Structure formats: structure tokens, C-alpha cells
Amino acid sequence: MALPLPVPLTPSFLEPLARALGVTRVARVTGLDRAGVEVAAAVRPGGYVLQVCNGKGLDFQAASAGALLETAELWAAETVPRGRLVWGTLDGLVAQGLSVWGAEALGSRGGVVVPRLWGREVRCAWSEATELHSGEPVLVPAQGVYCPPTGAPALGPVCVQWTSNGSGAHPERARALLHALLEATERDQLARLLPEGWTEEVIRSRMLRPGGLEQGAPRTAALARALGARGFSVYLFDLSPGARAPGAVGLPVGAALLVDQDQGPVPLAAGYACALGRDQALLGALLEAAQSRLTDIHGAREDVAAVDHESALALASACAEVRPRRAVEAMPDRSDEVSSPEEAVREVLARLSKAGFSRAAAIELEAPLPGLHVVRVVVPGLLVSELL
Numbered sequence: 001m002a003l004p005l006p007v008p009l010t011p012s013f014l015e016p017l018a019r020a021l022g023v024t025r026v027a028r029v030t031g032l033d034r035a036g037v038e039v040a041a042a043v044r045p046g047g048y049v050l051q052v053c054n055g056k057g058l059d060f061q062a063a064s065a066g067a068l069l070e071t072a073e074l075w076a077a078e079t080v081p082r083g084r085l086v087w088g089t090l091d092g093l094v095a096q097g098l099s100v101w102g103a104e105a106l107g108s109r110g111g112v113v114v115p116r117l118w119g120r121e122v123r124c125a126w127s128e129a130t131e132l133h134s135g136e137p138v139l140v141p142a143q144g145v146y147c148p149p150t151g152a153p154a155l156g157p158v159c160v161q162w163t164s165n166g167s168g169a170h171p172e173r174a175r176a177l178l179h180a181l182l183e184a185t186e187r188d189q190l191a192r193l194l195p196e197g198w199t200e201e202v203i204r205s206r207m208l209r210p211g212g213l214e215q216g217a218p219r220t221a222a223l224a225r226a227l228g229a230r231g232f233s234v235y236l237f238d239l240s241p242g243a244r245a246p247g248a249v250g251l252p253v254g255a256a257l258l259v260d261q262d263q264g265p266v267p268l269a270a271g272y273a274c275a276l277g278r279d280q281a282l283l284g285a286l287l288e289a290a291q292s293r294l295t296d297i298h299g300a301r302e303d304v305a306a307v308d309h310e311s312a313l314a315l316a317s318a319c320a321e322v323r324p325r326r327a328v329e330a331m332p333d334r335s336d337e338v339s340s341p342e343e344a345v346r347e348v349l350a351r352l353s354k355a356g357f358s359r360a361a362a363i364e365l366e367a368p369l370p371g372l373h374v375v376r377v378v379v380p381g382l383l384v385s386e387l388l
Contacts, residue, residue, distance in 0.1 A: 188382040
């Protein structure tokens with residue numbers, strides 16, 4: 001049984017959302033590349049973290065929605081509700097009988113980068129979260145949740161690295177929470193399976209055979225065929241850690257390498273995704289790889305480094321030399337085990353707990369307009385891959 005379709009993100013919702021976010025244009029940049037995958041770029045001149053956010057999809061409405069929802073995640077991170085913050089030291093708050101997770105527990109939300117500025121007696125701002133297993137309140141360092149613009153009041157000594165990892169936005173809260181949990185899980189599983197990035201051993205052992213893709217991941221197979229007809233080589237990988245590997249969550253993690261057969265300005269692009277089903281994970285990875293190409297081509301993202309052509313060509317060459325033996329059926333698939341976003345959230349939480357990540361909390365962030373939910377998750381113990 002597959003998850004039901006999400007609430008339609010129609011223009012009647014997206015247009016006021018864009019205005020509330022300060023987005024001046026949602027550009028269709030699809031035509032800048034021959035891949036043909038729909039990619040949208042939401043331009044927010046007043047943005048602090050990023051001024052341009054991208055979205056991808058099988059149609060432009062889905063791409064536009066993705067770009068605007070990602071923008072909403074960053075808008076919420078920049079919008080600090082000062083009246084909802086709690087100030088104090090970790091020891092002082094614990095003495096008041098409050099449940100508190102220190103910066104060292106942030107896991108998916110970042111970590112301590114200046115140890116001398118962090119300690120149990122350091123006074124800083126805290127955000128209230130909800131522990132997702134018990135429903136009980138817990139305080140987490142606000143620096144791991146918010147990224148205030150320059151000139152905004154400080155949240156305390158700057159000792160914690162902020163990251164957007166573990167964020168989700170959607171009109172349905174359960175889908176926003178599911179997106180955030182799957183993103184945090186994806187980054188962790190990649191960090192465990194690819195601690196040194198792409199290696200020959202990973203390429204040989206994890207590349208998927210094209211045969212069987214039609215049955216095991218039909219939507220992915222269709223997109224791979226379309227990209228092949230446009231002059232690209234598609235390499236798909238199962239990057240789900242094995243069941244006995246430490247920290248293995250047991251959800252499908254897909255990766256896609258999209259190689260330009262003409263060796264143009266962007267010779268190779270990569271994408272990754274974690275989902276409940278293998279087809280969804282592989283399709284998400286392939287769509288992200290196509291979006292990554294366009295991100296390099298349109299050049300408007302200020303956080304993207306230039307492509308290392310020599311390394312990209314070496315990776316493409318290594319892929320071309322492999323005869324893949326791994327079957328798509330080897331990937332885990334939980335899509336038939338859930339019938340609603342709420343069940344999917346419970347499934348992910350249960351698998352995280354079984355893998356040793358027994359604590360998880362969510363923070364409700366400010367939303368730019370009614371009807372939208374923006375959440376952040378904190379899962380102590382999860383890692384953050386440097387690949388993304």
C-alpha cells in the first residue's frame with residue numbers, strides 16, 4: 001500500500017506563499033540544459049542564508065513547489081521568535097527540572113565548533129522542542145535551530161555550527177516532519193557508507209544492474225531512459241548500509257551519477273535520496289542529479305563550488321568500467337508497510353530507534369503564512385555527510 005498523494009500545491013497556495021517569503025520570481029531554468037528535467041529557481045533578494053533556492057520535479061508545478069518549500073525552510077531559520085526562547089545555562093535549566101539536550105547532542109542539527117565557548121555554565125538561548133517518542137518537551141540550543149541575519153540579536157556565544165539538515169515544510173505537518181526525518185537519515189547513512197566519498201570499492205559493489213529496473217523501480221527506469229536518449233549515461237547505486245552495519249536504519253538510500261556523454265561544462269552530477277520505497281529513493285536521487293547540473297549551469301547559487309573537471313571525469317571513467325551485479329531488489333523497500341504520512345513517520349522513528357537513535361525531537365518554526373508547517377528535527381547521534 002503506497003502513501004496517498006499529498007495535498008496539491010496549486011498556484012492558489014504557491015503564489016501567496018511566494019509573496020510572503022519575499023520571492024520576486026520563480027524562474028523556469030529547465031531550458032538551460034538538454035536533460036529536460038523540470039527545475040525551478042526561487043529568487044529571494046532579501047534572503048540571508050541563500051538568495052536562490054532550487055526545486056525539481058516531473059512537472060514545473062512540482063519543481064516550483066519544491067523551490068518555494070525549501071525557501072520557506074530557510075525563511076523560518078532566519079526568523080527567530082524571541083518571545084519563545086528560553087535563556088539560561090544548561091545546569092541552571094536542569095536544576096529547574098527541565099529536560100535539556102546540550103550542543104553535543106545536536107547530531108543532525110550541527111555540532112560544537114568552538115569548544116572553549118561551550119559548557120554547562122554558558123548562558124545562551126534555547127528552543128523548546130517536542131520529543132517525538134514521548135511527546136514531552138525538551139530544550140535544545142537555539143543556535144542549532146536558527147541562523148539569524150547579520151545585525152539580529154545574538155543567541156549566545158557562537159559555538160555551534162548551524163546546518164539546514166533535518167528541515168521540512170509542507171501544508172501537511174506529517175509530510176513536513178517525514179521530509180525532515182528522511183533528509184536527516186539520508187545524510188547520516190551516506191556518512192556511514194561513504195566516509196571517504198566515492199571509492200572504487202563502492203562503485204563496484206553498489207552499482208545497480210539496469211536489468212530489473214523496469215520491475216523494481218519503474219518510474220526511475222522511465223526517467224533513466226529519457227535521459228539516455230538525451231545523451232547521458234545514468235549510473236544508479238544502492239547506498240543503504242547493510243543490515244549488520246552499525247547505525248543501519250534499514251531504509252532505501254539511492255544515489256545517481258549523471259554523466260554527460262559529450263563531456264560538456266558539467267561532465268558529471270550526483271544526487272542522493274532516502275525514502276520509504278526504493279523507486280522513490282532512486283527517482284529522487286536521479287531528479288536531484290539533474291537539478292545539480294542546472295545549479296552549476298545557471299550559476300545563481302552562491303554556496304556551490306566550481307566543478308572539479310578532472311575528478312568528475314575520473315569518477316565517470318570508473319563507472320563506465322564496471323559491470324554492475326547488484327540487483328535493485330537488494331535495496332530495502334518499506335513502501336507497502338505504511339498507508340499514511342503519519343504511519344510513515346512512525347515507521348522511520350521506529351527504525352531510527354532500532355538502529356540506536358532512540359531520541360528524536362521536532363521544533364515547530366514560524367511559518368510565513370497560515371496553512372504551512374515548517375519543522376526541524378534533532379536526532380542525537382546522527383552524522384552529517386560532507387558530500388552534500
